[in-house]
Amino acid sequence: MTPVHATFGEVAAERRIASVPLSHVSVELGHLYMEDYEAGPDRLREQFRRVAPWLATVRSLWQERVPGGRARVSTCFLVDDYFSRFSTPAELVPMVLEAAAEHDLTIDYLARESACAQSGGVELARLVEDRLVDDPPPETDGSRPPVKETGWLCNGSRSPRTAPLQAMGKARPWEPPAQNAKRGHSIFVDVELWDEKGPRRTWSCPFLAAVWQLLRLGLLRSDGRVPLPPVALDGGWPRDWDELPAVVRLNPQAAPFSAYTTLSVLSPRFLPVELAVRTILSQFAVDDEVLRQVATRSEGEGIRLEEELVDRISYVFV
Amino acid sequence: MLVMGEVHTGLLQNSGEISESTCRQVLGLMAGETVRVSRRPIVHALSPERLTGVDCALPTASRSRVRGVGTVVSRCAVTGGRVAQGSSYARVVRSEADRRLPWSHYLARPGVVEVLGKVKAADLAEGFTGDTVPGRPDGACLDLGAVSGRFLDLVQQSPLLDRRAPFKIPRTNLRWVAETGEPSIRFTLHAEQERTLRLTHPGPFTPAVVDLCEDLATHDWLLTSLLVIVERARIGGTPGAQAVARLAPAIDHLMHLWMPAARVEEWMTPFWESLERRPGFTRQWRSLVDRVRDQVAMNTLALLSATAEAGRRSP
Numbered sequence: 001m002t003p004v005h006a007t008f009g010e011v012a013a014e015r016r017i018a019s020v021p022l023s024h025v026s027v028e029l030g031h032l033y034m035e036d037y038e039a040g041p042d043r044l045r046e047q048f049r050r051v052a053p054w055l056a057t058v059r060s061l062w063q064e065r066v067p068g069g070r071a072r073v074s075t076c077f078l079v080d081d082y083f084s085r086f087s088t089p090a091e092l093v094p095m096v097l098e099a100a101a102e103h104d105l106t107i108d109y110l111a112r113e114s115a116c117a118q119s120g121g122v123e124l125a126r127l128v129e130d131r132l133v134d135d136p137p138p139e140t141d142g143s144r145p146p147v148k149e150t151g152w153l154c155n156g157s158r159s160p161r162t163a164p165l166q167a168m169g170k171a172r173p174w175e176p177p178a179q180n181a182k183r184g185h186s187i188f189v190d191v192e193l194w195d196e197k198g199p200r201r202t203w204s205c206p207f208l209a210a211v212w213q214l215l216r217l218g219l220l221r222s223d224g225r226v227p228l229p230p231v232a233l234d235g236g237w238p239r240d241w242d243e244l245p246a247v248v249r250l251n252p253q254a255a256p257f258s259a260y261t262t263l264s265v266l267s268p269r270f271l272p273v274e275l276a277v278r279t280i281l282s283q284f285a286v287d288d289e290v291l292r293q294v295a296t297r298s299e300g301e302g303i304r305l306e307e308e309l310v311d312r313i314s315y316v317f318v
Numbered sequence: 319m320l321v322m323g324e325v326h327t328g329l330l331q332n333s334g335e336i337s338e339s340t341c342r343q344v345l346g347l348m349a350g351e352t353v354r355v356s357r358r359p360i361v362h363a364l365s366p367e368r369l370t371g372v373d374c375a376l377p378t379a380s381r382s383r384v385r386g387v388g389t390v391v392s393r394c395a396v397t398g399g400r401v402a403q404g405s406s407y408a409r410v411v412r413s414e415a416d417r418r419l420p421w422s423h424y425l426a427r428p429g430v431v432e433v434l435g436k437v438k439a440a441d442l443a444e445g446f447t448g449d450t451v452p453g454r455p456d457g458a459c460l461d462l463g464a465v466s467g468r469f470l471d472l473v474q475q476s477p478l479l480d481r482r483a484p485f486k487i488p489r490t491n492l493r494w495v496a497e498t499g500e501p502s503i504r505f506t507l508h509a510e511q512e513r514t515l516r517l518t519h520p521g522p523f524t525p526a527v528v529d530l531c532e533d534l535a536t537h538d539w540l541l542t543s544l545l546v547i548v549e550r551a552r553i554g555g556t557p558g559a560q561a562v563a564r565l566a567p568a569i570d571h572l573m574h575l576w577m578p579a580a581r582v583e584e585w586m587t588p589f590w591e592s593l594e595r596r597p598g599f600t601r602q603w604r605s606l607v608d609r610v611r612d613q614v615a616m617n618t619l620a621l622l623s624a625t626a627e628a629g630r631r632s633p
Contacts, residue, residue, distance in 0.1 A: 013356035127350035133369040133389060135421035141374035141458035142390060142406075142465040155421070180373070181420045222350040282422040285369050285389070291426070308422040 017289040020218040020226045021256035022297060023072035024062045027055055028216070028264040029105060030077050032096065034084040044099040051265045052103045054316045058263050067302060072255035074108045078212060081241040082114040083205065089244045090237040097250070108254035109230055115246030116211035117203050122227045124220065125203045128211050129193065133285045135180050154190040155279050156180045191276040206276030210284070213277060213313055215247075218258030218294070219286045230257045260298055260305055261312045268317040281310050319439045321496045321523050322446050323407030324462040325532050326470045327539035328489035333482040335399030335571070338363070344476040345394055360577045365394040369428055370465050373418065374458045376410070376433065379444035386410065386460060388424045388431035392469045397536055398575045404470030405532050406462045407494075409523060410442060431460075443495040447506075447514040463491055485567045487543045492535040496527045503589045505534070505597075513538060517589065526583040530590070533582050537599055540575055544568055544606050553613055562617040565610050573610070576603055 030047045055075065062071035077096060086092075093110065100107050117125045134146040137157040149158070156179040160172065179186035193207045214220050220227055231245040232252065238244055247257060266274070286309060298305045306312050330336065336344065338355055341363035345353040351366035369389040376386040392406040413419075413432035424432070470489070474481075494515040504516040515531060551564035578600055579590040594600055 008358065010356045010358065013354050013362075015352070015354060123349060130348045130350070133371050133425060136371035136373045136387075138373050138418075139458045140372050141461050142370055142372050143458065143461040144464070145468060146371070181418055220350075223352050227350075282420060283425070285425050285428055288428050291428075307426045308420070309426065310422045 015289070016224045017221055017287065017293065018224055018226050019293050019297075020229075020258050022218055022294070023074045023255040023257075023259035024066060024261065024303070025058055025071075025073050026216040026257065026259035026262045027058060027073060027075045028078065028262065028266075029055070029075050029100065029107060030096075031080070031264075031266070031270075032078070032092075033080045034086045037086050037092070041095055041099055044096060045102060047267075048100050048103040048105055050318045052105055054263070054265050054318070055105065065303070072259070074255040074257055074259060075106060076109040076111060076216065076247075076257065077107045078111050078113055079241075080113045082112075082117060082203075082208065085241065088237075088239045089241060090239050093237050106251055106254075108249070108251040109247055109257050110250055111212070111215075111247045112241060112244060113208055113212070114241070115228055116208040116215065119228055119246040122222045124211050124215070124222075124227060125194075125207065127220065127222060127227075128207075128214060128284065131285050131287075132280070132283050135283050137178070137180055149190075151192060151194050151196075152190055153193055153280060153283060154188065155282070156182070156186060156188050158188075158190065189275060189279045191279050193280070204276075206273050206280060209273060209277045210280040213262060213281060214284065216258060216262045217260075217309070217312060219290055219309070221287060221290060260294065260303065261314065263314050263316065265316045265318065271317060274315060278310050278313070281313070284309065319410050319412060319433070319497075320443055321407055321409045321527065322442070322462065323405065323494050323496075323528060323531060324466045325403055325405040325492045325494070325535035326463070326466045326489050327401060327403050327492070327535045328470060328474070329483050329485070329487050329543070329571075330396060330400055330402045330479065331474045331481045331483050332479040333484060336396070336479070337399065340478055341396050341399060344473055344478050345396060347394065347472065356581070359580050360398050360575065362398075362581055363396045367391050367393045368469075369425075370406070371421070371424070372408075372431065372460060374460050376431070376437070376442055376460050377445035378437065378441045379448055380441050382437075382441070384437045384442070385434045386431040387413070387418050387434065389428055390431070390462060390465055391429040392465055394469050394473045395532060396473065400571055400575060401536055401539065402470060402473045403532060403535065404466040404468070404473070405528065405535075406465045406469065407528055407531075408460075408462070410439075412437075439497060443497065443516065447493050447495050447516055463493070466491075484571055485547070487546060490535065490539045490542055492531065492538065494531045496523060496531075498522060501588065503592055505538075505593060511542075519586070519589075524583075526586055530582050530586045533579060534590070534593070537576065537578055537603075540572060541599060541603055541606075544572055544603065544610075547572075548606055548609060551613070553609070558613070558617045558620055562613055565613055568610055569614070573607055576600070576607075 029051050036043050059073050063069040135155055159177045160175050177188040179188050191206055192204050194201050194203045228246040230247040230249040232249045338361055342353045345363050345365035348366045354364045356362050371389055373387045376384045378384055390406050390408045395403045408431040410431050413434050488511050490511045492513045496517040499518040502518045506514045547568045551561045553561050579587050
């Protein structure tokens, strides 16, 4: 008898990672907080007026870069329903869409900020927190667990405590913190990821913004599945934010929500927030398999992506 | 250049073996990541992988200072609901830069430690698996053992375990180095619980190499533990019933776990097979198992004849 080649498989023993459709670039047209809402529709119109030329620019840049000029560009808009609740989707969304249309902008996807914390049984924020790998200061050899200040993340070594440990001890003179990858001098950044009052954890704005970037880059998976895929809305806008899907597809012809790269057009007042976001994302470990999927796909269409996650994110501060 | 890793293996701190669903909870180290479980031919559960950042000296036999920066991959496993492992490894490669780069550079290469400056692979391999415990008198040196130990602790400290292990048995540590080349394998027992493995495999490194090292570590631990239990039973030096009672934990908890190469990819099985020829892990295991069973059989016979004797004497 000839030898029989047997194969045996077990589904629970394999790791299956879903892939996600990807555009070339995801452009965030705006991020609406309560203060913007309170400032009235003129603030929104002003935002869209400033964004419009940059969207046109990024579109033409990608059209030049992609063979055949078929650039896939999707646009999105984020509403803060996490730090403060204001208005209702039924009232707010039509107003936003109208203001965008005045500047010939189409918002393809609308997302809720609270979804970056938790939505549909998926705690995206926890998922991202678990994948943070602390930037090790020199002489970190694995012998001790990483030095952590619970709920904080920094890009180097903090200043040693200056208060004396014992009443009799002498106070140590101040020593500076240090950035790990400094070039000559340090720019030390320490970011608060969350705080807790009683049992409730509140994620910080930069942390949720980091989750938002990862969602737009299609780099998150929950149990191997793509979390919060965009949903088209049947019927009208609900009266409660909780009834609104995490990510709503507004334009049926839209290019995919997630993309190889992202561009956010923001007011310079968000600069510190985005520095914090980059500090967090520099310490986020994307799943190996997901990294490979995206690399294979982009190379398949002749696009070389930046290796490092933070280099796939760009901004226009206007 | 090469891959270095360390596996710590120990008895799960629980009175009995744990179920598959408990395994999933104990090993759920990361939100949104599933624990992989295979059921044939033995239940084996593997945690998701986590990364630890390092920036320190690497062990070298020449004691020259070599700096490595990058991430170490770690994971935990439970075999047969009974044997727990913490395992870490890193692929060591030459850095293209001569200085430390931003951290995002290293996170784009998970599980890779980049060497700044010049080093020979043999110097690292020898430094890591040599006779002395890797380390430098003058400062921090990559301590994969501490990382693996912490991951094993993470399992052992799970609130789902009752921490009433049926017997005490030491952990074993297996330090390994894998390189590409003509196939060869060298397994060395050092003092106490230290073991080293030098592996040369054809083709590039794949995680199958790690699976092989973990499988070897599991079986080396089983063999070591069974030897300890048989030794503690003091067969021949204590009354039969007492010796058999001391052997009971082996029968209850260990003897069904021997499944060499069960989780090893087919192209790696020749490595296991060559170790089976010399020193012959399974040969030694079978001889020990036979010894335990013979003791039980002898004791049963003695009990039976004693009962029969008692029956004849009674009116």
